[in-house]
Amino acid sequence: NAGVTQTPKFQVLKTGQSMTLQCAQDMNHEYMSWYRQDPGMGLRLIHYSVGAGITDQGEVPNGYNVSRSTTEDFPLRLLSAAPSQTSVYFCASSQDRTGRGNTIYFGEGSWLTVV
Amino acid sequence: GQQLNQSPQSMFIQEGEDVSMNCTSSSIFNTWLWYKQEPGEGPVLLIALYKAGELTSNGRLTAQFGITRKDSFLNISASIPSDVGIYFCAGPDTGRRALTFGSGTRLQVQP
Numbered sequence: 001n002a003g004v005t006q007t008p009k010f011q012v013l014k015t016g017q018s019m020t021l022q023c024a025q026d027m028n029h030e031y032m033s034w035y036r037q038d039p040g041m042g043l044r045l046i047h048y049s050v051g052a053g054i055t056d057q058g059e060v061p062n063g064y065n066v067s068r069s070t071t072e073d074f075p076l077r078l079l080s081a082a083p084s085q086t087s088v089y090f091c092a093s094s095q096d097r098t099g100r101g102n103t104i105y106f107g108e109g110s111w112l113t114v115v
Numbered sequence: 116g117q118q119l120n121q122s123p124q125s126m127f128i129q130e131g132e133d134v135s136m137n138c139t140s141s142s143i144f145n146t147w148l149w150y151k152q153e154p155g156e157g158p159v160l161l162i163a164l165y166k167a168g169e170l171t172s173n174g175r176l177t178a179q180f181g182i183t184r185k186d187s188f189l190n191i192s193a194s195i196p197s198d199v200g201i202y203f204c205a206g207p208d209t210g211r212r213a214l215t216f217g218s219g220t221r222l223q224v225q226p
Binding site for chain 2: 092
């Protein structure tokens with residue numbers, strides 16, 4: 001997981017609160033993405049970015065915003081936290097198109113609980 | 116988006132046994148990836164497959180890219196306790212330049 005740093009590692013939020021999960025990579029990767037992982041459902045794509053200033057929605061984007069002002073950073077914002085957003089969040093970055101999977105790096109995950 | 120169906124959902128085996136799991140899709144994938152996730156960690160790539168029919172090994176792990184491009188298999192031989200974890204198949208979502216993941220196979224190995 002070297003090179004992709006996620007913070008915080010753990011967070012507890014109250015319903016309605018907002019927060020930002022930070023993700024930074026120092027490998028000069030163009031592609032970055034956010035996934036959430038729920039029990040028995042694998043990882044699902046929330047948002048992704050193909051470069052600075054460019055973002056797009058993934059499979060489950062509702063309730064989340066992203067921005068990509070620099071190549072290095074790709075923060076994920078929860079606008080008004082809901083219990084359904086309790087999950088483990090993973091940030092990933094890749095060197096090129098994901099067709100070459102050995103260039104994809106994952107962060108260590110952020111465990112979020114919304115009460 | 117594309118969906119991957121992974122089976123079995125979980126396995127509980129004795130140390131030394133061989134393990135087989137598979138992943139299928141209703142659409143064609145040009146790349147198949149197999150990841151392992153240990154508790155508290157992010158997924159780590161085990162094997163990447165890029166051509167139909169390809170058979171690739173990584174130590175005791177062997178994965179195959181199905182001829183139809185709609186399936187892939189992962190085999191683990193002579194399992195050991197450190198094989199415990201969740202194994203995911205994944206493939207590139209051609210529309211979104213990110214990965215689509217299967218739901219995972221949870222493997223438990225009893226010493």
